[in-house]
Every structure is written in C-alpha cells, then in structure tokens.
Amino acid sequence: xxxxxIDGVHKSYGDTPVLKGIDLNVEQHQVxxxxxxxxxxxxTLLRCINGLEDISGGQIRVDGEVASGRGTDVDRxxxxxxxxxxxxxxxxxxxxxxxxxxAPMRVGGVPRAVAEEQARVLLERVGLADKADRMPDQLSGGxxxxxxxxxxxxxxxxxxxxxxxxxALDPELVAEVLAIVRELAEGGMTMLLATHEMxxxxxxSNKVCFLxxxxxxxxxxxxxxxxxxxxxxxRAFLRRIVEAGRL
Amino acid sequence: xxxxSDLLTAGPARPKAAAPPRNAxxxxxxxVAAVLAAVALTAVTALSVMDxxxxxxxxxxxxxxxxxxxxxxxxxxxxxxxxxSRKAAEAWAQDRRADARRxxxxxxxxxxxxxxxxxxxxxxxxxxxxxxxxxxxVQRTFFDRDVIGISISEIASAFGTNLFIAVVxxxxxxxxxxxLALARMAPGRAGRPLRLLATSYIDGFxxxxxxxxxxxxxxxxxxxxxxxLSSLSPVWFAIxxxxxxxxxxxxEVFRAGIESxxxxxxxxxxxxxxxQSSTLRHVVLPQATRRVVPPLLNDFISLQKDTALVxxxxxxxxxxxxxxxxxxxxxxxxxxxxxxxxxxxTIPQARLVDRLVAREQRRGKGA
Numbered sequence: 254x255x256x257x258x259i260d261g262v263h264k265s266y267g268d269t270p271v272l273k274g275i276d277l278n279v280e281q282h283q284v285x286x287x288x289x290x291x292x293x294x295x296x297t298l299l300r301c302i303n304g305l306e307d308i309s310g311g312q313i314r315v316d317g318e319v320a321s322g323r324g325t326d327v328d329r330x331x332x333x334x335x336x337x338x339x340x341x342x343x344x345x346x347x348x349x350x351x352x353x354x355x356a357p358m359r360v361g362g363v364p365r366a367v368a369e370e371q372a373r374v375l376l377e378r379v380g381l382a383d384k385a386d387r388m389p390d391q392l393s394g395g396x397x398x399x400x401x402x403x404x405x406x407x408x409x410x411x412x413x414x415x416x417x418x419x420x421a422l423d424p425e426l427v428a429e430v431l432a433i434v435r436e437l438a439e440g441g442m443t444m445l446l447a448t449h450e451m452x453x454x455x456x457x458s459n460k461v462c463f464l465x466x467x468x469x470x471x472x473x474x475x476x477x478x479x480x481x482x483x484x485x486x487x488r489a490f491l492r493r494i495v496e497a498g499r500l
Numbered sequence: 501x502x503x504x505s506d507l508l509t510a511g512p513a514r515p516k517a518a519a520p521p522r523n524a525x526x527x528x529x530x531x532v533a534a535v536l537a538a539v540a541l542t543a544v545t546a547l548s549v550m551d552x553x554x555x556x557x558x559x560x561x562x563x564x565x566x567x568x569x570x571x572x573x574x575x576x577x578x579x580x581x582x583x584x585s586r587k588a589a590e591a592w593a594q595d596r597r598a599d600a601r602r603x604x605x606x607x608x609x610x611x612x613x614x615x616x617x618x619x620x621x622x623x624x625x626x627x628x629x630x631x632x633x634x635x636x637x638v639q640r641t642f643f644d645r646d647v648i649g650i651s652i653s654e655i656a657s658a659f660g661t662n663l664f665i666a667v668v669x670x671x672x673x674x675x676x677x678x679x680l681a682l683a684r685m686a687p688g689r690a691g692r693p694l695r696l697l698a699t700s701y702i703d704g705f706x707x708x709x710x711x712x713x714x715x716x717x718x719x720x721x722x723x724x725x726x727x728x729l730s731s732l733s734p735v736w737f738a739i740x741x742x743x744x745x746x747x748x749x750x751x752e753v754f755r756a757g758i759e760s761x762x763x764x765x766x767x768x769x770x771x772x773x774x775x776q777s778s779t780l781r782h783v784v785l786p787q788a789t790r791r792v793v794p795p796l797l798n799d800f801i802s803l804q805k806d807t808a809l810v811x812x813x814x815x816x817x818x819x820x821x822x823x824x825x826x827x828x829x830x831x832x833x834x835x836x837x838x839x840x841x842x843x844x845x846t847i848p849q850a851r852l853v854d855r856l857v858a859r860e861q862r863r864g865k866g867a
Contacts, residue, residue: 303771331773342768346786356772359782401768408773 256281256316256412256443257302257334263310264297264467271297273467274311279412279445284438286454286475287447289464290490295447296339298464299414302445303336316411332360335405339417341397343389343404349376350385353404360408368407375403379433395426402433413437415446451494455479463487520592521600524607528581531611534618535578538571538625545625552632571621574614581610644833651825651834658821659841662807665738665817669807670800672743677750684755687776698751705748711809714741718813738810746803753799757792758784794856801849805842 255278264272272294279285287295300306302313304320304327313321320330343352353372357363363371376385379399389397398418405413415434419427431453438444438457448454454461454475461478463471463486471484482488546564550557584607591600631639683698685691705713718737721730732740761784769779811820818838825834 300767305767305770327770328773328775331771336768336771338764338768338771340764342762342764344765344768344783344787346790355769355782356774359778360773404772 254317255279256283257445258314259298259302259311260313261311262298262301262308262313262321264294264301264306264308271467272301272308275464275467275469277462277469277472279443280459281411281443282441283459284444284446284457285460285462286458287445287462287464288449288451288454288478288490292466293464294467295464296416299336299416299445299447303334303414304330305336328360332408333410334412334414335408335410336414337398337401337405337416337418339420341389341394341401341421343397343401345389348386348388349381349392349400352389352400353407356404356408372403372407375407376400379403393426394422395429398422398426398430399433402430402437412443412445415444415448417447417449419448419450449499451479451491451499463490465490518597521588521604523585524581524588524604524611525585527611528578528585528607531578531581531614531618532575534615535571535575538618538621539568541622541625542568542571545628549628549632552636567621567624571618574617577610578614581607581614584610641832642836644829644831647825647829647831647833648837650829651822652837655818655821655825655834655837656841658816659818659838661735661815661817662804662819663845665735665742665807665810666800666804669739669742669746669803672739673746673750673803676743676747678754680747680751681754681758682780684751685758702748702751705745706752708745710742710745710806711812713745714738714809715812717741717744718810718815734810734813734815737813738807738815742803742806746799746806749799750796753792753795754788756795757788760791761787791860794853794860797849797853797856801846801853804846808838808842 257277257279259275259277262272262275263270275294275298277285277298287298289295297306301308301321302315304325308321311321312319315330315334318330319325343349344355347355350369350372353375354363354365354368357368357371358365361368373382373385376382379402381396381399381403384392384396384400389400392400402413402418418434419430422430427450431450434444434446434453435457446454456475458475460472461475462469463478463482463484465486471478471482471487477483478487479491482491542564546560549560553560584603588600588603588607591597591603631643680698680702683694684702686694686698714737717740718734721732721737724730729740765783765787766779769783770776774782807817808819810817811823814820818841819835822834822838826832
C-alpha cells in the first residue's frame with residue numbers, strides 16, 4: 254500500500270484552478286520529486302498533503318487514512334508528515350535549540366529538559382551542535398535550512414515534504430542542505446520534494462513527476478524523464494533548464 | 501539580444517555646455533543681515549523687559565548677553581559664506597569647475613546654518629515679547645510665581661489620581677484589547693458571529709469621543725442603579741470608560757501586530773503539529789507583542805492625557821484641582837502647573853517610543 258495516495262485532487266483559489274486532477278502515489282521509503290515551472294502547482298500540492306490548504310475535489314490518503322476534507326485529524330496527520338519550507342520559517346524569537354524542541358514539548362508533551370537534550374543530539378548529527386544556543390538570524394541560510402530540517406524531524410515523522418528548500422539559498426550553500434536530504438534518502442525516509450535542482454533530483458529520486466499548469470503530465474524513473482522524456486512539454490521544459498546551465 | 505544592441509553600440513552622448521552653479525551671494529548676504537538684525541532685536545527686547553520688570557536688570561542683561569553671543573557665533577559662518585561665494589565666481593571664471601561647485605555648496609551650507617540659528621533666536625525673542633507684553637499681563641496670567649507656589653503641592657497630589665487612573669486603565673486595556681483583537685480574528689464560519697460583534701464594538705467605541713463615554717458612564721451608571729457597577733466611585737467610572745474606549749484602539753494595534761507576522765510562521769508551526777491556539781501563544785503572539793510595543797506606548801501616552809477628561813464627572817484630578825485654584829485667584833498659573841506635570845511624565849515616554857521604533861527598524865533590516 255502506498256504511504257501517500259493522491260487521488261484526483263483538484264484545488265482552486267477562487268476561480269483560478271491550480272491543481273486539475275492530480276493522481277500520484279508515494280510508496281514507503283520512496284523519494285519522489287516534483288519538477289515543473291513556477292506556478293505549475295508543486296508547492297500547492299505539498300501544502301495540500303500537509304493540510305495547510307483545503308482541496309476542492311478528490312482525496313488524499315496518508316498511511317491508508319483519509320487526510321483531506323472534513324473530519325481529518327490534521328494535528329495527527331502532521332505528526333506523521335513533516336514539512337520544510339523554501340524560506341525556512343524558523344521562529345526568530347527562539348534560539349535554535351528551542352525551535353527544534355518546541356513541537357516535541359508542546360505537541361508530544363516531552364519535558365523541556367528532555368526535548369532540548371534530544372534537539373541537541375539531532376543538531377549534532379547535522380553538524381550544528383555549536384549553533385544550538387544561537388538565534389536563527391545569526392546563522393547562514395544553509396545553516397538555517399538545516400535547522401528547519403532538524404526541526405521537522407524532531408517529532409519523528411514518517412514522511413517529509415520538502416518545498417523548494419534550496420531555492421532561497423546562495424549557490425554555495427545549497428550543497429550542505431542537499432547532503433542532509435541525501436543522507437535521509439539513504440536512511441529510508443519517505444520524501445516528496447519540489448525542486449529546481451535537476452541534477453540532485455536525478456541522483457536521489459526513485460520517481461520524477463513533471464507538473465505543467467496543474468496537471469501531472471509525465472512521471473517515471475529519473476533516467477526516463479531526464480533521458481528520454483515522452484511529452485513535448487517535458488522536453489521543452491528540460492531544454493530551457495539545460496540552456497540556463499542548470500543540468 | 502537585438503533590443504539592447506542599439507544602446508550598447510551608440511556612441512557617447514555629446515556633453516552639454518556646463519551650467520555655472522547658482523550664485524550664493526544673495527543668500528550669504530541675507531545671512532549676515534539676519535545675524536545683525538537678531539543681535540539688535542535682542543538688545544531692544546532686553547531693554548523693554550527691563551522696563552517691565554524693574555530690579556531684574558542683572559538677570560535680564562545676562563540673558564540678553566547669552567542670546568546675543570549665541571547669535572553672534574553665527575556671524576563667522578555667515579561671513580565665510582560671503583567669501584566662499586566670491587571665490588566660487590572666481591574659480592568658475594578660471595574654469596576650475598569642481599572648485600567653483602564646492603565653494604558654492606559650502607557657502608550655501610554656511611548661510612543656511614546661520615539663518616537657522618537666527619530664526620530660532622527670533623522665535624525665542626518673540627516668545628519673550630509675548631510674555632512681557634502689556635505690562636507683563638501674559639506672564640502674570642500663566643506664570644504667576646505666588647499662585648504656582650500656593651497650588652503646586654495640592655495639584656501634584658491630585659495628579660496622583662490621574663496616574664492611578666492611567667496605570668490601572670492601562671493594565672485593563674491590555675487584557676481587554678487583546679481579547680477584542682482575538683475575537684475580531686476568530687477563524688472560520690464558527691467565528692463569524694464573534695467577529696461581527698467585536699468589529700461593531702471596535703467601530704462604535706472608536707467613533708464616540710472619550711469625553712462622551714466618560715460623561716455617559718460617570719453620570720449614567722449611578723442613575724441606572726445597576727447592581728455593584730452603580731456603587732463604584734467616580735475614579736472607577738473613569739477607569740471603566742477609558743478602558744472601554746481605549747480597548748477598541750488597542751485591539752486594532754494588536755490585530756495589526758498579529759497580522760504583520762509572516763503567514764509562513766503559522767504554516768511552519770501548524771506543520772509541526774501545533775494547534776491553532778498553541779501556534780498563537782508560542783509563535784505568533786510573542787513576535788507580535790514585540791512589534792506592537794511602540795504603537796501601544798503611543799496610545800498609552802494619549803490615554804494619560806485623556807485622564808484629564810474625568811473632570812467632566814467631577815473627579816478631583818489635577819486639572820479639576822487646578823481649576824479650583826484658578827477661579828479662586830482669577831489666574832491660570834495653577835493650570836500651567838498641570839500642563840508642566842503632563843509634559844514631565846510624557847516626554848521620557850515619547851523618547852522611549854522613538855528608541856524602541858529605531859530598534860525595531862534595525863532588527864527588521866537585520867533579518
């Protein structure tokens with residue numbers, strides 16, 4: 254059974270359709286990448302899976318349970334599915350360790366001392382032990398995004414949604430963030446990510462999906478999508494990426 | 501690219517004939533004249549004050565000398581401005597354009613500095629004239645030393661009532677304002693009635709002048725014979741009225757602060773599994789509070805001043821106390837004392853707000 258099942262999902266903002274019937278499955282321990290132009294619906298799809306947006310039609314199931322529409326226990330859902338954002342969204346008024354420990358404390362009911370201890374262990378694993386007591390704005394963008402990943406992991410999610418997590422970073426800081434994602438993939442974390450880093454997508458994904466104007470036009474193993482794409486639109490998109498020197 | 505190629509290959513634009521810098525000599529001349537005029541006016545003012553206040557010759561002379569000396573220090577920049585203007589013309593004639601422009605710029609700055617100080621001196625002198633005009637009538641009406649001496653201690657202790665009202669009201673307003681703001685932002689379909697209620701309350705109480713609310717509550721509640729409420733003292737009526745009015749303003753301050761927090765903050769907190777109320781409490785409000793402190797203090801300063809409105813319901817605050825002295829002595833100096841007390845407590849807070857705003861802006865840039 255797939256861990257995340259997306260079944261004919263529609264989403265509109267007012268009269269503007271953003272997702273026009275998306276079907277997509279993410280198996281456990283799979284890494285699935287969404288590619289496509291800005292505005293193609295990648296981020297919106299991720300936000301719908303996490304319950305940050307309501308969908309207008311179709312259904313999303315996580316681990317077999319319906320995770321969209323009324324009656325969804327979004328708080329539980331979010332404990333199973335973590336999310337990392339393009340702009341990090343660290344809480345600027347808390348130290349790094351408090352950022353990481355907040356959800357275990359407030360959601361999991363873990364005592365502060367224990368939660369902060371666990372947070373330090375996690376930070377250590379991504380090489381940020383010495384930044385634990387800094388405020389987020391004292392860190393570089395790459396370090397902030399690593400903290401954000403650790404924060405999402407602190408509640409022990411079974412899957413991660415990564416929304417263009419390197420798009421706001423200076424080029425020289427991208428690698429340190431991708432290294433963590435690679436490590437997570439190797440460790441078997443189920444991940445669904447939207448990205449413009451095509452080389453990375455090719456290397457780390459089990460499946461690549463090309464979204465175009467709210468429609469999932471093509472999906473397949475990375476060798477196929479990047480090697481011999483079937484759809485003309487996919488070819489045009491990848492051609493522009495190559496012209497821009499990004500692949 | 502074909503669009504830019506024309507721009508890139510086109511030759512350099514032909515230089516226009518350079519225009520000479522503006523002549524600064526008239527301005528410099530005005531500055532010199534202004535300095536001399538201000539000194540002369542100081543002397544005339546001093547003489548007329550000595551006439552009005554016999555026996556204060558030494559003090560008046562000393563004051564006049566200080567003002568005149570301050571103005572005279574500006575004679576140097578004024579004269580320097582004249583010299584610079586001449587030099588500029590010379591330099592331009594010899595085609596030393598940068599030198600000419602620099603000289604003019606220096607001349608203008610010097611001249612404006614001198615003029616600025618002269619204007620300030622004129623305003624001060626004008627105030628002195630006003631004070632001592634009409635055989636000191638103005639000074640005696642507003643600054644009579646005897647009346648101030650008699651009234652000051654009782655007014656100062658009555659001012660304690662103003663401070664008490666202000667401080668208690670501020671605490672209540674914080675709670676009430678936040679409650680209103682949250683009600684106004686109650687989410688979803690279920691929150692709609694609450695939103696409507698809060699919105700109409702805020703609209704209503706911001707529309708009605710505070711003095712009318714105070715009047716209605718101060719005279720109305722005792723008449724209405726409401727249990728408990730009607731038996732409160734006028735001071736508590738005032739606190740109640742000001743809380744109702746200012747709660748509406750402060751609610752809007754809180755709402756603006758909460759809405760100014762980036763939506764990504766809530767999204768991140770919610771995606772971690774925090775509930776709506778946990779998100780508000782641990783993520784949104786702590787950030788919003790920091791942002792609303794400056795506008796909040798502004799509202800509180802204006803609240804402190806509005807405590808003087810309670811005189812309409814007969815509470816003996818500083819203003820009412822001073823009015824008693826004013827009518828007994830047929831002189832307003834006691835009211836001046838109240839004004840001075842308000843200035844005394846307000847200015848430090850105003851400066852504090854400025855500093856907080858500056859700090860918030862620095863923080864905003866750093867993030």
